Amino acid sequence: MLGEGILKGLAETARNFAGSFVSAERLTTVEYPEQRIAPIEATRDFPFLVYDGTDPEAGLRCVACQICEKECPPKCIYIVKSTDKKPDYVGKLQIYPARFDIDISVCMSCQICVEVCPFEAIKMDTDRFGGLLYDKKELSKSNEHYHAIHPTEAAEVDARLAEEKAKGEAKAKAAAAAALAKAAAPAAATPVPKPAAPAATVPAVKPAEGESKP
Numbered sequence: 001m002l003g004e005g006i007l008k009g010l011a012e013t014a015r016n017f018a019g020s021f022v023s024a025e026r027l028t029t030v031e032y033p034e035q036r037i038a039p040i041e042a043t044r045d046f047p048f049l050v051y052d053g054t055d056p057e058a059g060l061r062c063v064a065c066q067i068c069e070k071e072c073p074p075k076c077i078y079i080v081k082s083t084d085k086k087p088d089y090v091g092k093l094q095i096y097p098a099r100f101d102i103d104i105s106v107c108m109s110c111q112i113c114v115e116v117c118p119f120e121a122i123k124m125d126t127d128r129f130g131g132l133l134y135d136k137k138e139l140s141k142s143n144e145h146y147h148a149i150h151p152t153e154a155a156e157v158d159a160r161l162a163e164e165k166a167k168g169e170a171k172a173k174a175a176a177a178a179a180l181a182k183a184a185a186p187a188a189a190t191p192v193p194k195p196a197a198p199a200a201t202v203p204a205v206k207p208a209e210g211e212s213k214p
Contacts, residue, residue, distance in 0.1 A: 045126060056142075060140060064097040076107045
């Protein structure tokens, strides 16, 4: 039938138009900012630094490797390495960022800093910040906040970090056991040098009769 496709399209348009007034799923308009719709998990605005535990300084995952600073397209990340080391969240001595700033006015929310970070230390927030330049103290947010805004991704990261930590501990235990076994090896395994043979003695020659002794 000529024009059948056009009629189906018009019917679908009419159905959607009428449904937008009665369907609860279609009524998405809210009185912002008094009312807000919860963002989806994949929403991203600006980066933040993840720390474990309750102390942002002691639990900060960032080790100031500066990879995110080098890979950032708009160059909005500024990092200064520390001159000393301190234990990180797993107790390993690490260099830490003495300064970590992000210029939010330049950041384009590309998430490249998140993708290149080898320590799962920087992630994307779902809430827009209020200022334009944020330092390490303002950027630091707990792992619990990360779980609240990206629960699926955060659970995968925690599982991966736990697996890497378990592998590291197993490797350290194996190395310690090998060193202990080597140190406790029986002394019999070491070859004992044989005593030197006694030097041969030359028998004294008796002088013949009539000959004087020298």
